[in-house]
Every structure is written in C-alpha cells, then in structure tokens.
Amino acid sequence: MHEHSKIDEFFLMHIEGLVQLHKAIEAKPNDKEILAVAKENGFSDKVIASLWNVSEMDVRDVRKSHQLTPVFKMVDTCAAEFESKTPYYYSTYERENESFKTDRPSVLVLGSGPIRIGQGVEFDYATVHAVWAIQQAGYESIIINNNPETVSTDFSMSDKLYFEPLTFEEVMNVIDLEQPEGVVVQFGGQTAINLAEKLANAGVKILGTSLEAMDTAEDRDKFERALKALDVPMPPGKTATSVEEAVAAANTLGYPVLVRPSYVLGGRAMEIVEHEDELRTYMEEAVHVHSEHPVLIDRYFYGKEIEVDAISDGEHVFIPGMMEHIERAGVHSGDSIAVYPPQSLSATTKQEVIDQTVKLARGLDIVGLLNIQFVLYNDKVYVIEVNPRASRTVPFLSKMTGVPMAQIATHVILGKTLKELGYDEVYHTEPDRVAVKAPVFSFAKLRRVDIHLGPEMKSTGEVLGRDLTLEKALYKGLVASGMNIPRKGNVLFTIADKDKDEAIKLAHRFDRLGFQLLATKGTADVLQNEGISVQNVHKIGEGKQDISSIIREGGAQLVINTFTKGKQPARDGFRIRREAVEHEIICLTSMDTAFALLHVLEMMSFATEPVPKLQQATSKEEVHA
Incomplete structure (x- = not known):
C-alpha cells in the first residue's frame, strides 16, 4: 500500500488499526469492552449502529447503561x-x-x-x-x-x-x-x-416554533393543506416517490416545472425542467427518490421574486422589511441581487405580501423568525416556500433597517411578546435610502463549476451597497462584489432562443451607450434584422477566431450568455462561461442581471446618438402640443 499510495507507513499502520477495530465492532454486538475501545477511537454511535444493525438510540442506551459517557x-x-x-x-x-x-x-x-x-x-x-x-x-x-x-x-x-x-x-x-x-x-x-x-x-x-409547526412548513403535503386552509395561493405542485409518478405529476401540472428534493438548503439538486426527457434524466441521475424523501414538483412561474423576513410571537407579527429580487424566480435567492425597500412593487402588491405574511405566521404557529419567498406572476402573489428559521438575509435587513431581528426573535422565543418589546406596528417604516445585497462568487477558484445561475445556490458570500438611488446602490454593490464594470469596449452576446426578444432591447441600449456588439450567428441574425449593428463571430471550433479565442485575447469586455439545454449547446456554453471567468471578464447568465448592469452603465454614461431632426410645424398649436 505504501508503494502504491506513498502514504507514510506510520499513518497506514494507524489506518490498519482502525480497519481491524471496525471488523471487531461488527463481530461483537453489544460488547462493553469493544464499545469502550470504539468510543475512545472516535467511532460515532451512528456508525456503530450501522455495524450492529440497530438504531442510533439503541447504541446510546447500551452505552449509557454501561456508564460510557464522555x-x-x-x-x-x-x-x-x-x-x-x-x-x-x-x-x-x-x-x-x-x-x-x-x-x-x-x-x-x-x-x-x-x-x-x-x-x-x-x-x-x-x-x-x-x-x-x-x-x-x-x-x-x-x-x-x-x-x-x-x-x-x-x-x-x-x-x-x-x-x-x-x-x-x-x-x-x-x-x-x-x-x-x-x-x-x-x-x-x-x-x-x-x-x-x-x-x-x-x-x-x-x-420557539414547535416541531409540529416546523414539520408543517417543511413537509410538502402538510404545507399544501395548511395553505389551502388559510386561503393562501401557491404554485400548484405534487410530490413523487418514483420516476413514473414524477412524469405523471409534471404532465398534470404542465411544463416547465421546478423539481427538487424535500428538506434541502441552498437549492441543492434543484432544477427547472422543460420536457419529459429532462425530467426522466433528473429523476434517474440527480436524486435518489424514495418514500421517506420524495421529490417535490411545482409548476414553474417565471415572475418577480419577493422575500420577507418576519418575527411572530404566535399572536402578533412584525415585518422589518421585504425585498424584491433583480433576477426573476428560478435563480436561487442566495445568488440573486436583493433590493430593499422594493422599487418596482405597487402599494397593492406590497399590502398583499404583508397580509399573506401575517396570515402564514399565525396560521403556522410560528414563534420567532420566519422567512417567506413569494413570486409575483400576472399581478398575483403566490407563496413559494416558508422557512421557520433565520434566513441568510437577516443580517442585511437588520443593518439596513436598524432592527435587531435575531435579538427580538430570541426574546420572543423566551416568552416576551412583541408589544412588550415595543413593536406594535406590523410593517416597519421604509427608509429613504436604497440598499442592495449583491452575491459574491468564487468561480475562479472553483475550476469545474458552471457559473450559470439557477435554482441551486453557488455564491460564497455577499456585499451591501446603499445610496439615494437604486442605480448608485447597485453600482456600489456590484463593484464591492468584485465586478470590474467596463465603461467602453465590446459586448459579446450568445443568447438562448427563449431570451432573444429581451436580447434585442438589451443590445439596442448597449449600442446607444457606444459599445461594440459581437454575437454568434443565431443571435447576430436576430439583432441585424432589428437594425442593430453587430459583428458576427464564429462558434467554438468553427475557425481560428472563434468565440473562445476572442475571449482569451481580450476581444470582449462583457459576455452575456444564457443557458441553452442540449448536449452540444450546453457544453459550448460551459466553455464560454469558464473562458470568461478564467480571463477575469464579466459573464452574466441572467438577462435580469444584464439589465441591472445596464441601468448602472446608463447612470454613469452619456448616450451617443444624433440630435433628432426638427419637425416641420404648420401652426403655433402644433409647436406647443
């Protein structure tokens, strides 16, 4: 083993000793001496339970009966x-x-x-x-x-x-x-x-919040029943414990669907699925589905995501603030740019979010903190999920509102009411400043990770930007996150078919700012048909000056690449995104993030366009019309 692995014989000797002990534990269930040696050598109750084919609690009981405690x-x-x-x-x-x-x-x-x-x-x-x-x-x-x-x-x-x-x-x-x-x-x-x-x-x-209440929020069937009883709308969804159940559920709900395992954090193994073939691949390769851990399947609504952190004492509810996400639903909330207070929500929508938050906190018997994510789709607010715990946005909102959320929640958990703590209002007064929470990514260090943003979280940190306007706060947040925002140069477009209509609007505005536009053939044809000046570039492998060569040689200062499924497009897209990251070029995979960056650039720049011709007027009334 030493010859093959080059691991020092000292360590191999100790590893061998643990292997022999592992076999001895398995061979002598419930043996006091073996159990004592196992615990001294760091074997957990859970591992011992698996070797003895009993439960972890059984091992704990045996251990305590022999006074084997640390x-x-x-x-x-x-x-x-x-x-x-x-x-x-x-x-x-x-x-x-x-x-x-x-x-x-x-x-x-x-x-x-x-x-x-x-x-x-x-x-x-x-x-x-x-x-x-x-x-x-x-x-x-x-x-x-x-x-x-x-x-x-x-x-x-x-x-x-x-x-x-x-x-x-x-x-x-x-x-x-x-x-x-x-x-x-x-x-x-x-x-x-x-x-x-x-x-x-x-x-x-x-x-604080009871185990039963937590389970209601986490268990899909119980959660659906609770929301139905509370008359709170949510995207239609089902659970599946087999591949065929999942296919039947998706066909009933209608594609696209959002699929994910139950009881996860960070959106792990979560995916937006457009077709049955993709769903079958997901079910067979991405998750191990069984009755104890079913897969959740939701009808996917491509709308604006809204996030709320609230505190409840079981009777009264206090909402320090709500945030809107720049990226639409489908990008994990931890990877989205969050804006507080919301800049584009109507008063009616905000009141609906407040009302539903209060209803959910009371109806689910929450005591302490809760986090709720909503989606605004066709002017209607739907609940995506309720987390009966502190969320990653608690520090952001606490700093931006001046409300010590975790401290208040702890006092509530220990028996105080919100009124006793001086919080009579339902919704905290919004400030006149705008704050932005921007994600930080470590893609340059995570060499094999696709930077495409989706339901699975990939960010490794976050930064704050705060100013009088959204654009200025965004600028601070993006720069603080490590983004070197270009003021001029070339923008490279390689856009999925589903995003091409939005790409036209985006390209028009970049063109007005004086940027030179580059695009692969499919995207270039669409833009040229709209009268936008764009240089056609080769796809990967189509010539010496293909898209990856342009990125490597510094021919693009910004890359906008949206995800296309299918073996070859997905593989090419991955290479484009990795080339950009490894050459420290901004690469955006969400059209919403691209529009946000464009707002910042427009705030920083003067448009380059000719003065319009003076219109002929035939009367004084037309001049002043």
Missing part, C-alpha cells in the same frame, strides 16, 4: 504556561471532567457548523445576537458549534462554548451534562433544524 475538557488557550480559565470545551472519552453545570438556568443555542455554499456566516450573525439576548434575559448562554472561523466560537461570546460536531449524539452529550431549559434551533440554518425532530423525540424542549 467528559469535557477545557481548551488550553495558554499553552500550559499558566492555568486556562476560558469556558471553551471539547469532549473526549477519558476520566476527569472539567465542565460543570452551574446554578443558573441555561439556554442552549445550536450553531450552523462549517461554512459552506448554502449555509454561510450569515447564520452565525444570528447566533451571536441570540446569545446576547439570552444573556440580557438573565440566562446562562451555551453554544454548540464546531467552526473556529466564526464569531460565535470566540470564547468571549457565550458563557460556555462546546466545540462539538452538530450531530444528535454530540448535542445530547452536552444536554445530558448541562440540563438546559431548552434548545434554540432557529439560528443554525438547516443543520440545526434537521436535528429538531430527534432532539424532541429524546425529550428535549425545543424553544
């Missing part, structure tokens, strides 16, 4: 130079325990764990503010989190910090020791929410 050691932040007193603990299967329960009542907050796409540091912001509110309320604050790169894992934040994986076993070990008044799961994203059911079944009190 102790907690204080992290030595002083390098043994003098005694460490920081309340920062980790578990180990040794003898001496260094963490002791105090006399104060405590509340345990579950963090969000490792930062990854779909679950970023925004959740840690909410965790920290929750801890502050718990301390203000007179409780001892305890955090479980295992990410050293977050503020919540700074030992000065909480009264006690347990640096532990966010699994059922590790959380229960802390609960067994600390005996908190309850556990808060709302601020740890989907990681914490996914633990709620197991914790509740083990007798742990979940503070």
